Amino acid sequence: MPQISQPVARTGPHIGTDIEKTKMGDFPRQPPSGIKVIIVGCGFAGISAAIECDRKGHSVTLLEKVPNIEEITRFGDIISFDPNGSRAFVRWPGVIEAMERIARQTSWLDLYHWKGKFVTRQSFANEKGWGHRINGHRGELHNIIFQHAKARGIDIRFGQRVTEYFETDDHAGVIVNGQQMFADVVIAAEGVRSRGRKLVLGFDDKPKSSGYAVYRAWFPGDVIAKNPMLKHLVVNGDTHQGWIGPDLHFLASSLKGGKEFNWVFTHVDDGNIEESWQFPGKVEDCLKYVEGWAPMVTEIVKSTPKHGRLIDHKLVFRDPLPTFISPKARICLIGDAAHPFLPTSIQGASQSIEDGVVLAICLEKAGKSNVPLAVRAYEKIRYERVHKAQAMGVKTREKWHKANFDTIWDNPESIHLSREPWLLNFDAEVDAYKRYAEVVADLTGSKAKL
Numbered sequence: 001m002p003q004i005s006q007p008v009a010r011t012g013p014h015i016g017t018d019i020e021k022t023k024m025g026d027f028p029r030q031p032p033s034g035i036k037v038i039i040v041g042c043g044f045a046g047i048s049a050a051i052e053c054d055r056k057g058h059s060v061t062l063l064e065k066v067p068n069i070e071e072i073t074r075f076g077d078i079i080s081f082d083p084n085g086s087r088a089f090v091r092w093p094g095v096i097e098a099m100e101r102i103a104r105q106t107s108w109l110d111l112y113h114w115k116g117k118f119v120t121r122q123s124f125a126n127e128k129g130w131g132h133r134i135n136g137h138r139g140e141l142h143n144i145i146f147q148h149a150k151a152r153g154i155d156i157r158f159g160q161r162v163t164e165y166f167e168t169d170d171h172a173g174v175i176v177n178g179q180q181m182f183a184d185v186v187i188a189a190e191g192v193r194s195r196g197r198k199l200v201l202g203f204d205d206k207p208k209s210s211g212y213a214v215y216r217a218w219f220p221g222d223v224i225a226k227n228p229m230l231k232h233l234v235v236n237g238d239t240h241q242g243w244i245g246p247d248l249h250f251l252a253s254s255l256k257g258g259k260e261f262n263w264v265f266t267h268v269d270d271g272n273i274e275e276s277w278q279f280p281g282k283v284e285d286c287l288k289y290v291e292g293w294a295p296m297v298t299e300i301v302k303s304t305p306k307h308g309r310l311i312d313h314k315l316v317f318r319d320p321l322p323t324f325i326s327p328k329a330r331i332c333l334i335g336d337a338a339h340p341f342l343p344t345s346i347q348g349a350s351q352s353i354e355d356g357v358v359l360a361i362c363l364e365k366a367g368k369s370n371v372p373l374a375v376r377a378y379e380k381i382r383y384e385r386v387h388k389a390q391a392m393g394v395k396t397r398e399k400w401h402k403a404n405f406d407t408i409w410d411n412p413e414s415i416h417l418s419r420e421p422w423l424l425n426f427d428a429e430v431d432a433y434k435r436y437a438e439v440v441a442d443l444t445g446s447k448a449k450l
């Protein structure tokens with residue numbers, strides 16, 4: 001019989017809503033709500049939800065299966081947060097400033113025909129008023145957030161593999177390393193292979209092949225600087241460019257003033273659904289996909305150092321879930337566990353941040369005695385927006401992979417990324433506070449009685 005343990009209350013300082021920012025560890029925080037939260041998974045979704053719950057005065061224990069933070073931060077390459085995601089970072093003292101220091105400093109994307117002819121420059125300069133666009137190394141950005149969470153005193157436990165979820169009317173819990181842990185609510189943020197999905201869905205949903213895979217590489221910019229055909233990509237500061245061709249798009253960028261370089265390309269895949277971020281890719285295989293492409297593209301691929309980080313990432317697809325929450329509404333899915341995104345949406349990470357922001361507010365507004373209502377309100381606020389955002393990824397992939405250059409030369413802007421204000425110029429915190437009462441009235445039927 002497994003031993004029963006209670007989640008340990010976070011020991012960080014609790015200060016009032018009035019801002020008293022002084023030193024590390026002293027952060028603006030709502031008074032304690034008494035709500036105990038277990039979060040499973042320390043990816044961007046989990047760690048951000050932990051910070052947001054801490055801001056709202058909830059007591060958080062975060063459980064992560066890998067043994068230490070380095071096992072999370074040493075993987076990955078370029079990741080993007082659009083203004084809607086980075087709004088949260090602005091509210092976490094010191095975080096956005098630290099991110100800006102390592103992020104790509106470009107406000108445009110140059111797009112080329114796959115054979116090499118320049119098509120158009122898409123400028124993002126007019127989005128400045130919407131907030132920060134943060135594009136940088138996933139591990140470095142994650143580490144900044146992690147250090148902030150640690151400084152807040154959040155209880156983060158590594159080497160904790162959750163194997164089961166359960167709930168009653170009064171609490172939710174997990175079995176972790178063979179032991180039971182209880183809380184008022186459990187947040188499953190364990191990425192695309194989530195176990196929490198089974199409880200929420202009532203069955204194991206099988207991942208499907210999306211029919212696409214992504215080769216991704218990240219390496220020092222000096223190799224590019226030594227190549228006369230490519231050096232302009234790194235010697236004049238940061239750059240960002242893409243080549244668009246039949247069923248494939250190739251993106252490359254430089255960061256830190258050209259000191260670092262990365263490229264990614266999405267291509268049609270054989271349908272094998274193995275998914276791993278660590279799966280090594282081979283330059284020879286990549287070159288087969290871009291045979292006959294612009295010399296710059298093939299030269300970039302050839303420049304990838306043998307021991308550089310090149311991975312072949314199969315894109316798994318899952319049907320949109322009918323719900324993000326468990327039958328008793330004590331367990332909820334957030335981030336990729338709830339809604340995996342295609343890279344062309346450029347929203348996976350941002351939407352995972354919005355989830356935590358909204359959930360923490362719903363818990364704050366509902367209070368300890370109404371946790372299931374909070375969880376239902378979270379789903380109602382998030383569901384439609386997330387699925388609308390997911391659809392944008394498919395739209396961009398179709399636009400790029402089926403690009404008809406007969407018409408594009410007349411209207412080059414038609415291949416620009418869609419940058420829609422409803423999605424990007426959006427503050428999930430403001431929106432959740434604004435909509436909470438109405439959403440709850442809808443859920444409880446009290447609106448109809450008014």
Ligand SMILES: Cc1cc2nc3c(=O)[nH]c(=O)nc-3n(C[C@H](O)[C@H](O)[C@H](O)COP(=O)(O)OP(=O)(O)OC[C@H]3O[C@@H](n4cnc5c(N)ncnc54)[C@H](O)[C@@H]3O)c2cc1C
Pocket residue numbers: 040041042043044045046063064065066072075076077078079080138160161162163189190191192194195277334335336337343348349352
């Ligand atoms: C190693 C890795 C590298 C990535 N690199 C990139 C990239 O370069 N660019 C990009 O755009 N996107 C990348 N992604 C995806 C991107 O981070 C996510 O799409 C997005 O940030 C949403 O994150 P998430 O927190 O929902 O899920 P994830 O980032 O997948 O995080 C889930 C976390 O849950 C933990 N976990 C899973 N199961 C359990 C369990 N049973 N018990 C306890 N903990 C558990 C995992 O170890 C992981 O830390 C990467 C994801 C991973 C896992």
